[in-house]
Amino acid sequence: NAGVMQNPRHLVRRRGQEARLRCSPMKGHSHVYWYRQLPEEGLKFMVYLQKENIIDESGMPKERFSAEFPKEGPSILRIQQVVRGDSAAYFCATSGQVNQPQHFGDGTRLSIL
Amino acid sequence: DQQVKQNSPSLSVQEGRISILNCDYTNSMFDYFLWYKKYPAEGPTFLISISSIKDKNEDGRFTVFLNKSAKHLSLHIVPSQPGDSAVYFCAASEGETQGAQKLVFGQGTRLTINP
Numbered sequence: 001n002a003g004v005m006q007n008p009r010h011l012v013r014r015r016g017q018e019a020r021l022r023c024s025p026m027k028g029h030s031h032v033y034w035y036r037q038l039p040e041e042g043l044k045f046m047v048y049l050q051k052e053n054i055i056d057e058s059g060m061p062k063e064r065f066s067a068e069f070p071k072e073g074p075s076i077l078r079i080q081q082v083v084r085g086d087s088a089a090y091f092c093a094t095s096g097q098v099n100q101p102q103h104f105g106d107g108t109r110l111s112i113l
Numbered sequence: 114d115q116q117v118k119q120n121s122p123s124l125s126v127q128e129g130r131i132s133i134l135n136c137d138y139t140n141s142m143f144d145y146f147l148w149y150k151k152y153p154a155e156g157p158t159f160l161i162s163i164s165s166i167k168d169k170n171e172d173g174r175f176t177v178f179l180n181k182s183a184k185h186l187s188l189h190i191v192p193s194q195p196g197d198s199a200v201y202f203c204a205a206s207e208g209e210t211q212g213a214q215k216l217v218f219g220q221g222t223r224l225t226i227n228p
Contacts, residue, residue, distance in 0.1 A: 004156070006156075035216075040220075041220055042218035042219050042220045042221055043157070043216075043218045059215070091156050093156075093216075102216065105156050106154070106156045
């Protein structure tokens with residue numbers, strides 16, 4: 001999975017704190033997707049962004065979650081006032097062109113105490 | 114509402130034999146399908162894909178078969194090798210522009226290759 005960089009790899013937060021997850025796409029990739037994987041489940045789509053624009057956020061919880069992909073810098077998935085149910089692995093995927101498969105980063109494992 | 118289903122949570126195959134992983138879908142709007150392989154603590158790695166206009170796509174030891182009428186696809190790995198031991202995810206998207214579409218994933222099948 002070289003190329004799509006996610007950090008941190010592990011993040012521990014207490015209930016009520018904020019979590020910020022970062023994703024740097026592969027060089028030349030402008031499409032960014034965020035997925036969440038709960039234990040023993042498949043990946044679930046959250047949000048799709050292109051530079052500075054949210055294209056599809058149909059998988060995002062209505063509250064506390066937001067995402068951005070600024071003109072400069074990585075894409076950020078932000079979770080405010082975290083709760084225990086937010087504990088999961090969060091994966092970022094990117095693609096360069098619409099007819100290319102998505103390539104995934106190694107994920108951020110979020111644990112809520 | 115599980116639109117993509119992998120009904121076998123696990124599969125065990127002897128080294129050198131064929132591994133067959135199955136996937137069913139319910140959404141008739143899906144027309145592009147992908148298989149990803151995932152090792153623990155890593156992200157999914159793209160393996161092979163197939164468009165709905167085809168019924169078979171082959172890449173080395175990996176072949177994907179698509180039966181649109183049955184809404185079923187399968188991944189064949191032959192011969193199976195110990196390094197193939199991983200979790201395999203089936204995924205689908207609406208539209209062939211799969212680089213610009215959200216993917217819907219199955220729950221995964223854990224494949225174990227025994228020496």
